[in-house]
Amino acid sequence: MTRFAAYGDEATKQALIADIAAKGPVYSGWLTNAAFEGDLSPISQTYGLHPAFVRLMPALGGFGATDASLPFYGSVLESLPVGADTGALARRFLLLAWTDPAHGVAQRLPLGSVLAAGEAIIDLVRASVTARVDKKTWRAARAALAKARACEQAPEAAVDLVLSLAWDLEEAPGAAQDAMLVWSSQVMTDAAAAGPDTMTEEENQALFTAMRTHHEAAAAAVPDLKPGNAEAYERFQAEMGRLWDGDPAGKALKARSDARGVRINAKVAAWREAMQAQLLELAKAASLAAA
Amino acid sequence: MSLLKDVTTAEFEAEVLASNIPVLIDFHAVWCGPCKASVPALEDAAREFEGEIAFVKVDIDQEPTIAERYNVQGVPTFIVIKDGEAVERFSGLVSRGKLASVLEPFAEGGQ
Structure with missing residues (x-):
């Protein structure tokens, strides 16, 4: 390696x-x-x-x-000590996407062939901490999970996350970034679905329509709105506020959506903070790279 | 060196339609954030499937003729071409897992 x-x-x-x-x-x-x-x-x-x-x-x-x-x-x-093996560190960290009790995906997969194929991939990730796993083995493991998913119901985001872990980080280091993006997206989706105030498809559509209508009207009222023109932007914002005030139903939906956004962001921030703490602990315990 | 080759309208016939291996086209634009976020996965996939699947990029603003030919309405849009025909299509920020699931059947004599 x-x-x-x-x-x-x-x-x-x-x-x-x-x-x-x-x-x-x-x-x-x-x-x-x-x-x-x-x-x-x-x-x-x-x-x-x-x-x-x-x-x-x-x-x-x-x-x-x-x-x-x-x-x-x-x-x-x-x-991180001078000489630390950050490849092994990255692999150990990525295992958390499966094993973390609060945020890992192991408990999300139903018992059956998808879980078994996922476990097989995680076994390879564990093995790759100390020895290189070849491309063919990773590919076969991904194919097995994809095949299992085709035959059995399983949460798509969780399966995608496991598939994102199943790469040789020596040749495909970008997998680490992708796994994090898929993981954060899943945390966000879970937070959005968790309530307490989820919005229906109709409500989302009504809000989208109102936002677009008000945005177009405000932009028309402030024709000199351009990037960098702070004074025009202030007038634009004031116009948007006036339009929302004249649309109580839309404003109520916007308030709910904004509050929901704050809740989702807070949950994602909590996940990020927890994972950062885990990486910090792993960094403190990092082994040195072999000479 | 990147294995994602930019192709122009003039090169499209030879590089894509006449290719003897499947080709993944990444329709992108310089202003598109999700397109940029997809690049690490695409670069790795291109290395993974080197010799089995070719990867090309088409900038929809520079090469609108190709984008129109495939009715590309947004970016990123990915189309797999095999024997000159579009056989798979997906859009939006794509995870590495999804990308592999879609491409692996086309590799090493699949499909």
């Missing part, structure tokens, strides 16, 4: 931590939305971090949408 030994030396480690704390160029190119389309291999090469770990970090931190994850990045990187 390709071995990446973290940092190489203490000075490199501290330089990376300092860049991230200051939201410097490494932070901007790695831990933000730039990670989606950027080539992250220079991060791996410069800092000795396995490409799967490099893909995992921005996904777990929310791609820099807020600064909330800055302390998390600092803590994980500080906890």
Whole structure:
């Protein structure tokens, strides 16, 4: 297996931590939305971090949408010893998508062939922590799960998450990022379905129509609305407020939708925080890469 | 080096329709966030199926003729072409698991 030994030396480690704390160029190119389309291999090469770990970090931190994850990045990187095997660390972390008692998908799959095929994949993920599993074996395991899913009812998101874990992270490190995206999407879907105030399809459609109608009317009333024109944007917002005030039914739906959005975001944030804490614990216990 | 090749209208016949292996077309646009989010999975899938399935990208703004030919209404849209015919189609941000499930039957002599 390709071995990446973290940092190489203490000075490199501290330089990376300092860049991230200051939201410097490494932070901007790695831990933000730039990670989606950027080539992250220079991060791996410069800092000795396995490409799967490099893909995992921005996904777990929310791609820099807020600064909330800055302390998390600092803590994980500080906890990682010089020479740590971050490939094994990434694999151990991804196992949580199956095993975590609160958020893992193991308990979501019904007893039967889908669960058995999922367990077979997780056995391979476990094995891959210490020894490389070849491409054919991963592919056969994915095919078995896909076949089982075709014959048996199972939650699609949970199956997709397990399928996202079934890749050789040496050749397909982006699987770490994809697994996190599928997992966070599932947490969001679960939170939306959990209530207490779920909205019907008709209510969602009515809200969408009202939003579009008001948006078009407000945009027409503020013809100079353009990116960067803060004063025009304020007038636009005021116009939107006036239009909502004149539409009590739509405004009530919007209030419910906004409150629901806050609840969903809170649940996703709680999941993210819990998973970040798990990665931090794994980082503290990380083994050193073999020479 | 990326295995996702950008194809133009002029290259489409030779690269896609006349290909002797199935081809996945990724219809995308530079302004499309979900298109960018799909890239790591596509890059990995392209490596996984190298020699079995070809992967090409079509920018719908640069190559509207191809997009119109396949009635692409939004991006990302993915179409599998086999022997010159569209045999599979799906849209939106696609998970790696879904991508593999769709493509594996076309690999190594499947279908």
